[in-house]
Amino acid sequence: MGFAKDHLTVLGIETSCDETAAAVVVDGRNVRSSVVASQTKLHQKYGGVVPEIASRAHIENILPVISEAMSEAGVGQDEIDAIAIANQPGLTIALVVGVTAAKTLSFMWDKPLVAINHLHAHLQSAMLETEEIELPAVALVVSGGHTSLYDCASPLELKLLGSTIDDAAGEAFDKVATILGLPYPGGPSIEKAARSGNPKAVRFPRSMLGRDSLDFSFSGIKTAVLYHCRGQDMKGADRVGEMSEQEIADIAASFQTAVIDVLVKKTKRAAGRIGAKTVLLGGGVAANSALREALERMCERHKPALRLLVAPKKYCTDNAVMVASLAYHKIRAGLLADLTLEPSSNG
Numbered sequence: 339m340g341f342a343k344d345h346l347t348v349l350g351i352e353t354s355c356d357e358t359a360a361a362v363v364v365d366g367r368n369v370r371s372s373v374v375a376s377q378t379k380l381h382q383k384y385g386g387v388v389p390e391i392a393s394r395a396h397i398e399n400i401l402p403v404i405s406e407a408m409s410e411a412g413v414g415q416d417e418i419d420a421i422a423i424a425n426q427p428g429l430t431i432a433l434v435v436g437v438t439a440a441k442t443l444s445f446m447w448d449k450p451l452v453a454i455n456h457l458h459a460h461l462q463s464a465m466l467e468t469e470e471i472e473l474p475a476v477a478l479v480v481s482g483g484h485t486s487l488y489d490c491a492s493p494l495e496l497k498l499l500g501s502t503i504d505d506a507a508g509e510a511f512d513k514v515a516t517i518l519g520l521p522y523p524g525g526p527s528i529e530k531a532a533r534s535g536n537p538k539a540v541r542f543p544r545s546m547l548g549r550d551s552l553d554f555s556f557s558g559i560k561t562a563v564l565y566h567c568r569g570q571d572m573k574g575a576d577r578v579g580e581m582s583e584q585e586i587a588d589i590a591a592s593f594q595t596a597v598i599d600v601l602v603k604k605t606k607r608a609a610g611r612i613g614a615k616t617v618l619l620g621g622g623v624a625a626n627s628a629l630r631e632a633l634e635r636m637c638e639r640h641k642p643a644l645r646l647l648v649a650p651k652k653y654c655t656d657n658a659v660m661v662a663s664l665a666y667h668k669i670r671a672g673l674l675a676d677l678t679l680e681p682s683s684n685g
């Protein structure tokens with residue numbers, strides 16, 4: 339099936355949440371095309387992703403997005419060596435659209451199928467532009483659905499060290515943005531508002547879950563923002579409508595700083611635990627400049643210094659480049675899927 343070839347051209351497909359994406363990547367690094375059809379506008383009025391709407395939009399978009407990725411890359415089916423699909427974790431009725439498309443193409447074109455874990459793929463984005471990586475690495479995925487720390491011994495060997503016990507970091511950004519009346523998706527809105535805010539204006543709680551824990555909890559801080567806006571007994575009127583832009587900016591900056599403090603401290607704790615040499619950062623929230631800078635400062639100060647590898651901003655949020663890129667490593671390791679592949683909401 340072409341695996342003795344010097345070069346591998348992979349078609350990657352991603353439909354785990356609210357982006358329909360396809361990409362063609364050669365040898366895990368050389369990005370020939372990347373197409374992302376975002377559904378932000380469809381979900382905006384609900385303040386979050388509605389699974390049924392996401393699934394229907396994936397069905398409409400999947401074939402045009404794949405065709406566009408192929409034509410942008412200038413490849414036909416004969417040049418594709420394998421088809422990679424993110425089949426977990428995510429919304430099952432969204433994942434199933436991509437899985438069905440990938441299995442159908444695999445069957446029709448007689449190409450091998452590669453199953454990709456969406457969270458591991460987010461971390462692959464952080465390794466996209468670097469040849470040599472000193473291992474072990476602590477890997478932090480911060481997305482809308484997950485906040486997870488891994489011990490990464492290689493792109494294919496990720497051991498979960500801790501994860502969120504309630505809301506994910508991105509989810510907290512989205513919910514707090516809704517509380518503050520900022521537009522969806524919340525992460526970029528909070529980041530923008532926070533730029534003109536005072537991060538010390540409100541002291542929001544930093545939940546560390548005990549001295550040794552590598553798990554996360556972000557529901558407390560979300561509730562603290564709500565109390566701050568409505569009063570401790572929640573009986574007060576929602577003051578947000580009367581707040582000045584500066585007050586909103588101060589809350590956004592204080593919230594963002596508190597979340598980043600926790601993410602950085604836990605990453606540092608995990609790095610010490612496994613004797614990491616490198617820190618990898620991926621997922622939608624990794625697009626946040628304040629988080630990137632705070633992690634960079636921690637890595638520089640760490641003794642011995644850690645090397646921070648962050649996904650390029652355009653590959654932080656969901657895309658299919660990360661899927662096709664990780665597939666390269668799985669193919670080289672002989673890890674292929676077959677047509678019995680199913681989507682799974684768990685990661």
Ligand code: KG4
Pocket residue numbers: 355480481482483484507508509511512523524525526529621622623624625626627654655656
């Ligand atoms: O990885 P992703 O695209 O989808 C999931 O796998 O969930 O992450 C989406 C999340 C959303 O919660 C969004 O608000 C957040 O990433 N996000 C950000 C930023 N850009 C996207 N959070 C903070 N700052 C940003 N600049």
Ligand code: ZN
Pocket residue numbers: 456460481482621622655656
């Ligand atoms: Zn994601």
